[in-house]
Amino acid sequence: MTIFKWEFRKNLKSLFIWLVFIIGIQFMYSALFPSFAGEGGLFSSKMQLLPKVFLKIFGIEEIDFSNIIHFFAMQGQIWIFLFATFYVMRLASSIIVKEEDEKTVEFVLSRPLSRRRYIFEKILLVTVNTIIYDFVIALALLYMFNAYKTKPFDMKQFWFIVFSYIAVHIFMALIGIISSTVVRKRATADTITLFFLGFFYILSLIARVYENYSYLKELTPFGIFDPADIIKTNSFNYKAFVFVVLLYFAGAIFSILYYERKDIHA
Amino acid sequence: MLLKVSKLTRYYGKKLGIENIDLSVSESEIVGFVGPNGAGKTTTIRTIMGFLKPDAGVIEIFGEQVDRKNFTDILKSIGYVPGEVNYYDDERVEKIIEFYKEFYNDFDGNYCEELCKKFDLPLKKKFEDLSSGNKKKVAIVQALAHKPKLVIMDEPTNGLDPFVQKMLYKTLNELRENGVGIFLSSHVLSEVQKLCDRVIFIKQGHIIEPRSFERDLKKIVVTSKESSNSNLREVINEFSEIVELIDENGKVVLFMKWNAEKFKKLIASIDFEDITIEDLSLEDVFDELYKPVDTATRNTDEVM
Secondary structure, eight states, rough: HHHHHHHHHHHHHHHHHHHHHHHHHHHHHHHHHHHHTTTTTTHHHHHHOOHHHHHHHHTTTTOOSHHHHHHHHHHHHHIIIIIIIHHHHHHHHTTTTHHHHTTTTHHHHHHSHHHOOOOHHHHHHHHHHHHHHHHHHHHHHHHHHHHOOOOOOOOHHHHHHHHHHHHHHHHHHHHHHHHHHHSOOOHHHHHHHHHHHHHHHHHHHHHHOGGGGGOOOOOOOHHTTOOHHHHHOOOOOHHHHHHHHHHHHHHHHHHHHHHHHHHOOO | OOOOEEEEEETTTTEEEEEEEEEEETTTEEEEEEEOSSSSSHHHHHHTTSSSSSSSEEEETTEEEOOOOHHHHHHHEEEEEEOOOOTTTTSSSSHHHHHHHHTTOOOOHHHHHHHHTTOOOTTSSSSGOOOOOHHHHHHHHHHHHTSEEEEEEETTTTTTTTHHHHHHHHHHHHHHTTOEEEEEOOOOOOHHHHHSSEEEEEETEEEEEEEEHHHHHEEEEEEEEHHHHHHHHHHHHHHHEEEEEEEEEEEEEEEOOOOOHHHHHHHHSSSSSSEEEEEEEEEHHHHHOOOOSSSSSSSHHHHH
């Protein structure tokens, strides 16, 4: 596990910084929650005065602001579902191509190490770091929700939301890994992944705002795993989650097979 | 045979990289690989090292035909110095060395330490802070510390100071004595001539054979008064042993198939101020192979 250990050590600092940042933001929102909830229905009624489109964009048409999970579903979709994805996306989109871009790949591939093993350990690093990242965030959220809740919240909904953002993160990690395998320049891999992140997010916004296009939400992880929908329907799309996990494994296998045949132009 | 390459071909799209490259390296042999920029040296080396897929041809290392399955094992006994050394900029040299050690099971730490001292590696410095020469030294230590049987080096002395160059030559000679085969590409012809048992020339992606080596040529430099030069040309036309004549800074350089009697006859019939006889150097062969077409020459076809 030489490559895994090396990469883990190299990526530990950024993992820590991102966790501090995301948890810090969430801590700030959670600390504000009791004052939102304390206003009773006032905040909810004021929110209803906002344009419908605005409420649809944030998925807050039917949100109970006295419930911390509902409150999280509103702000968390920006911070955890979208913003926190940048860490996973950047990690995945750079993990393979950066060695070609920085030309360190010749150092590694001239060692007795098969390309299969090399890519496997790199993908494993992305997987492990994503799991650590997401579960540390989940544990921090759980702690904060319990600390700042004004009334009991549904644990089942909490875990539905956690597994929803995990699904979004691994889906974007998959796109990052494939771009990182196929292209030669780190900037290109980042651009491709960022494009897909924007594309899927915008697709989910269109699906929310325009009822005629509501079917689009089935085509984007931000739609399939929408926290506002989870709150509304009290359900989680298990099949889609399993599909995303299987897709991740299929993408990992594709990346390994592709890289085994790839020319290395360092 | 440690390395045998047959008919190795690699294109970049439609552009030729290398074609039908045949070469070999045996135990206790240093083979030089010489050619101008863009001739295909690095493509050949990178294809042998498995970074590039060959379009055709066979690579055998340690008697085994290389494929994806056995290459990992083969790499245990190969040392490689890339032309351009790019390791991890933000890491200290000692960390890079530690990382490198982890790839080898029976790693001799003492030997590695000995090499680090010998090449005076700045272990505490970050890689990005090293000069190109020091970077090369790190690459050299990493090519040798796991005691490979075959060492492949792309321009190994680029950036090295003369002292370290000498150290490297000494180390390579010791390795040769211990049965290691070394394949190195270089632009420094004096280095190749001094170090290598055999030289392979590459031009425009093809291996070329310098016929002058086989013909026992001597280089004769004649300094004479300008007025005598035309007479000199007339005289040498009578000598079929003289295969090439070049004007070089007021001197006339002749390449002659060596025959002592004919040489005596030659110097008796020309008017000169000074004359020197040298063995043909690698530089002369390089000039022969790679010189521009319009150089004033005679009997060029015969030589080539």
